[in-house]
Amino acid sequence: ISTGGGDGNSGNGGGNGGNEDTNTPINTEAPTEDITVQIAGDTRMADNSDAIIQSMYDAGLPENISVEIIAGSQVTDNRQAQYQQWLNGGREEPTLLMMDSGWTIPFIARDQLQNLSQSLPSEMTSTIEDEYFQASVDTAKGAEGDLYGVPLFPDFPTMQYRKDLLRNAGYTDEDFETWATESMSWEEFSAITKEAMEANPDIDNGFTFQANVYEGLSCCDFNEFMTSYGGTFFGGRDNLFGPVGDRPITVDEEPVLNSIRMVRTLIHGEDDEHALDGITGNISPEAVLQWTEEPSRKPFTGGNAIMHRNWPYSITINGAEDVFGEDLGVMPIPYGVTPDESEYEGTGGPVAALGGWHMTMNPNAPDEQKSAAVQVLRAMMEPQFQLDNFGIQGWIPPRPELLDSDEAKEVDVIGRYLSALKVAGENAIPRPVTVVWPQQSGKVAQEVNNAYAQEKAPEQAMSDLKSQLEQIEQSAS
Amino acid sequence: MSNEQSGIGLGSDDAEMKRGPLGRWVGKAIKNPGRVYRAMFYVATVFFLVTTLFPFYWLLVIALTPNNLITDMGLVPKGFNPEVFITMFERVPFHLYMFNSFVLGITTTIIVLLLASLAGYVFGRLRFPGKSLLMLGILAISYFPPAAFLIPLFELFTGNTAISLGTVTISTPDLFNTPAPMVFPFSALFLPLSIFILTTFYGQIPDGLEDAARVEGTTRLGALFRVIVPLSAPGVATAGVLTFIGVYNEFFFSFIMNNGEASSWAPIVAGILKYQGQFDTPYNLMAAASIVGVLPVAILVIIAQERIVSGLTAGALKE
Amino acid sequence: METLSETQFAYLLLTPALILLGVIAIYPLASTFSMSLYADQLTGAARLGEFVGLQNYIDLFTGARDFALPSAFLPTFTTEFPFVTDIYSSALMVTLIFTVFSVLFETLIGFGQALILDQDFRGRRWVRVAIIIPWAVPIVIQGMIWFLMFQPNIGFLVGTTENPAIMNQLGLIGTTPLRDTADSLFLIIVADVWKTSAFMALLILAGMQSIDRSLYDVAKVAGASRWQQFKLITFPLILPTVLVAMLFRTIDAMRVYGIIETMAGCQTVPSLSCLVVTTFNAPLYGTSATVAFITAGIIAIVVSVYIVNFASEGI
Amino acid sequence: MGDVKLEHVSKHYDDVTAVDDMNLDINDGEFICLVGPSGCGKSTTMEMIAGLTIPSEGKVFIGDREVTNLPPKDRGVAMVFQNIALFPHMDVYDNISFGLRLRNYDKEEIDRRVNRAADVVQLEGMLDRMPDEMSGGQRQRVAIARAIVRNPGVFLMDEPLANLDAKLRVHMRTELQRLHKELDTTIIYVTHDQAEAMTMSDRIAVIDSGQLQQIDPPLVCYNEPANLFVAGFIGSPSMNFLDGTVTENGFESTNIDIEFDPADVGIEAGREVTMGIRPEDVYLVEDTNLVANPSHEIEAMTDVLEPMGDEIFVYLKLEEGAEASLDEDAIAMNDQLLMSVAPDTDIEEDEDVTVILDRSRVHLFDTETGKAISHGIESAVQASGPTGTEAESDD
């Protein structure tokens, strides 16, 4: 019985195929025979596959290459497990895999992806390095700096708000225009929200976000709040992706605690024994503690909230004509401290947690498939394709410059909010994904939620968390 | 054979006109305990109907409410959107997933009932050394979380397990995206339950009937399928229903063993999850899909079960 | 074939089942067991690290591996009732609590449902459909139904501190039940009882239908009331079926995962299977395989109660 | 307290009428046997008395109370079922004590009663066996014991001795009679065994096709059957029947004539009648001295002999060449006669013999309606001797 990385005897030798496979340069000549490239995408991609494929051809994909998009599971955990088995088992299909930027790195660490820096022409990789959102590119790189994935689209949360309700509190379009690019502080934000609540007594919720015990809290909401106060998980940005076991653990530092105190104040009010001075309290319902994206969006979309932190997908929903239309406002996430006030490089200010997806290549695929796949990747890197898909399925173009283009502004609903998105993108903070992040993420979510829920004092929760993270770091070094 | 006493309406009404309706009822009830029994029966039935159906009704409420309005829900749909039952088919070829689940369910059920019948017969009616040990062994298989089987089975069914036969080493065939890597694991995992169910049912059939069949000229197996199985019809049908529904809704293995496409034999849960985006969850579509996936099957299963039972026993055991 | 001895015949008939189980269950388990003897490996192509013998088992039992799990594996034992410190903080206790309550209520309710379905009345078929429906609902949807019901601002069964719903007023659950282990466990048990009582009901009903009706005639003439008929005829005769049903429900409950994942998440309600799946996805294959085997061992201990019963029933 | 009354009781199944307008009036403490051909409705009648089957029409009374719709447990009956129906999950002790345990008798009383009942049915030492470890007869005895441990007002026993050997039957019979005397309960008893019905019962109820034919003390049924059915059913082997007509001189048929004055038995000449005579009332002519009131001599030829140990059945052919057809569907077989003789009688097959009938034991029935016209012919050509129990015509 094999207990190692599989002893598959199929062509490419399964998961233990070794580095040569993932590093072998690929023939970048477009194949001449008819060939089909299978892409493990998601439901949205599969639903729009005709338009997407058409835009690939428009972007120069040779006609003899056809593309088949399978939906895969949309539940991200499931998809991760699926890929895990497929790649480990040495499956040749699918050739291209759409991967969450939140868990691409562990696949890289296990040598399960094609090393694009080694096998693609350098003109392609350097385009990515130079022109794409930096934070996105960072999450597609191995420890040694090689690129293993082509960012497809990034995703960053923003703060959505109801202009109509804020108008009742005396704010004007002028203010809204400022807010779209100039982030406000949490103090300001909480005060404004409170004012709006008082001006709209029939609205139950001020600010809604997600703080359930789940990956979304550790990767994103908490990460955002923490970073906006200048806090970090593992010291500066440089340590986000390692070295595991060899980096400081800084979750018990004051900025992190402040961010927790801030959230506690938002939920439980200024009387909370760990309230943060300057923050106006009681604007978020307790319910946030068990909300994920959709449940938190429901009250906002349903008209019962003023402020709402969420991903761009919800902008499209909330900004639709039959929901709020032009009354929906979008701004970057507020900040706790300014970048210069914060100890660590790249923290503070209006941060946005980084989401989004990459396209990676299955190293077990036959060579012809890989060559064809390169053509597909090339097409996907065309600005035109990226703009098309912003329109087709709302993929935010991975190049910041494209957000300024007129074509992008033309896109329905979300085109109106590009300036805010661009700020968010430029201030994106990735989650600290490493091979041990899956273990750490659960602990972070648990402890942070406990602290938010007043079950533990912030100090206690974070020192507990620190020691757990330490154990995990040690186990893997 | 026996008639239950109905009792309703037989109580005499005289001298009870002065009491209120409840008093009258109590009076009658004391005279005729059958009434109390019937009343209890109705109360219990209504209770169970409400408790089992209410969450399902809630599902219907969600389905009929347009997704954007699903917030602060009450007991009735907010808005009324029956088109959801059409939209769900437009978004995902749900009928194909249902078909897949159905085929997987039927195939597995047949395999399980067949193997479990043989084993149930052996365990229920024969005595032989090693019996308890074997039964315990089979039971022990169900102690393991399904995840414990996942990696080896995936390798087995995707051509990554090598079997060496002397000098030649052959690898198992790649069955990814076919029904096989689902049907076999389902069969193995549902087998212990069915074996135990059938063991108890087969064990209770009087020896005399098996004897009669054997003297008439059947083999022991013949007696099993002609007499013991039909007489255990309620048990067999129940084992079948439990297996079928279990497989119909399985997801743990099926999402690893294929790429999730209807054309790759993915089952209904894969279909239901296809409505879901990374963040956006159209609860109404998922609810509608599960109603469409579940309700007809539940009805079908019940009718099939009644058919099976009455077909096998032709009303011999009851009524 | 008929001239084989009873023993040979028995083994012959068992062959197909044993082959299937051998290939699809025993072989994978053996393979998984050997995985449990290796260290976890997170980098590089190999799935597993070096051979460590029983170290994984030792680490799990001593708590040295708890950091890699969503929750502690074993509770901290004390000498005072209830003999463990925080009963909701370990996977073992959470699983046992879930198992005891869900199996208990499922059996009782299943019994009640079976008793009703065993009567003859118009529309029985539809009542039967109604009772089986929960069992036919996929776990994902089961989770969704209950998740939405107890989602603040969506479901009506949970309210806010200012505006509590009935269940909050009764003190059954807090206003954010699905983030609280105790509340979630309670709701998950309710959801599980809703779904799986049908399993019990169907099996018990089948047992009832297989009873020779003439025995009731005898009992009636002997003077048995309905209750006595149930106690002395129905119950003992369906007991083997009930035991089988409870046995498998117990095993299933001990492996509960899906409903937890879809309602509250493994971090909030860490069951034994949650540990297996979370570590499997991490992917800590050595740890995961070890937890799976220990889980099986714990289940074996728990269900030995039934095995003893079976032995005394002579099955 | 234990009297049982059925008033116009009928039971219809889908297409079968199992019991048809039955009227029965059974006194407290009586021992009644229900007899009749298979499928005639005996068990159904019992079940209606027990309350297991609700009559389609009519009323059932037990001891003055109408019980038609009362559940079985409130009727105070104990029953031995034809299909035995032991509880398979209980040992013999628990099976027998079932009814007592229901009534919360104390442990010792139960013990005492069970042991006594086991003693009566000779199952001492088997109390811890399970039903499937017993022989057919043993199971049936458990079923009897299960009924007799109780003290009900009415015992219903549906062929309780069917699976027992002759010696045990005799034993059980006496035990049941003793029980009947001791407890003074009403016993309603179904049996197909003539001897049982004759020796045990106060009255026999003869049923055919769901209808009551006659209910009378055993010897009355035997000697004065109310109709052809009863005459043919009671007595084994069955009564001989010959169809004929009444003339001025008496009865005339193809092979046998019997002289009497029609006026004496109250029928007019010319009527179609069936004559009945039991095998034991047919004598060889050598034994004429035993018969007080013999008929003419009848020439016949022996056919089959059936030696039974204590008697021999002789099938007689009355006509040359007649086949001894054993077809008992036709009520009357005009060309043959069954005779019973002592076992030491010197008789061979295919031998010519001369027989006589005991005229005081001759029965006449209306051929058409089957109703009895007369039992025994007194007004004899020869002087009448002392006659035992024969009765007057009661038609």
Added chain:
Amino acid sequence: MGDVKLEHVSKHYDDVTAVDDMNLDINDGEFICLVGPSGCGKSTTMEMIAGLTIPSEGKVFIGDREVTNLPPKDRGVAMVFQNIALFPHMDVYDNISFGLRLRNYDKEEIDRRVNRAADVVQLEGMLDRMPDEMSGGQRQRVAIARAIVRNPGVFLMDEPLANLDAKLRVHMRTELQRLHKELDTTIIYVTHDQAEAMTMSDRIAVIDSGQLQQIDPPLVCYNEPANLFVAGFIGSPSMNFLDGTVTENGFESTNIDIEFDPADVGIEAGREVTMGIRPEDVYLVEDTNLVANPSHEIEAMTDVLEPMGDEIFVYLKLEEGAEASLDEDAIAMNDQLLMSVAPDTDIEEDEDVTVILDRSRVHLFDTETGKAISHGIESAVQASGPTGTEAESDD
């Protein structure tokens, strides 16, 4: 082809020996009745012949083939089960045709045979009933029909007529005999009905406690029982037994002496013997003329009278004050005697009577071993008359 042989066959259950070293040799075409008390091992023996129970020891042969371990289907037997065992899920037609369908007979042949069998058991028109819609007797008849549709080498019938009324039994008996003659199959038949055993069988096998006691033609068993058990078991009511000793003058007991020369029957004086006499061999002194070889006169007093219709059983007390105990556990009851007299005998209860015994029908048994010593005493004080079937002493 249809001969059945059991060689030293035993069957032990946990703590019970159901059959004990049984040797049986049944010829092809023979009709054998197995009789014996309840629980003696009859059904077990049948099951071993059918192959449903595997003997603990010994061998079973059917027609030269050893079949001890052969499955039932390969033995060519058909069986009527004591517990009937109809398939509850099949209607009558399917039950009867079950064996034929297994053998793939064609539709018409099955139809034909089923209809004929249904005819024989008088169930025409009930072919589409389900078993639970039938009466006990009807079910039993289905079971018989199920066996007789087939043409097996051996029929095994375990009390097939137990639930049938007398008339139907007679009918079924003749049908079975006809079948036996027609098909010329071996029939092994368990019955507790003496009349059945006597009239139908070629030989009767008497079993007690799992051991074969005697296997002989019916009248031999009746007239020359091999031992006390057979003597007491065969014949109903049972033989009278009196314990006594042999003296120079013959048999002497408390109440009855019988004179004979011990040498004639081959026993020495002083031996303890049990004398047996059947009720029908006890005569009132008035009937001495009927007896060729009468004994001394015996004074007695009548106790209970049991009129049976065709005879009356008279219980006689031989001693003043003796209770007519009905306890048949004690083999010999020295102070009482059962007599059967003709139904028209003029006799009352509690009357002094004088009776004689038919000496040529007196049986002597060794009290200790129970073995028969002599059947009938020829060497008479009075001149011997013609005796029928009595036999010589064969001890």
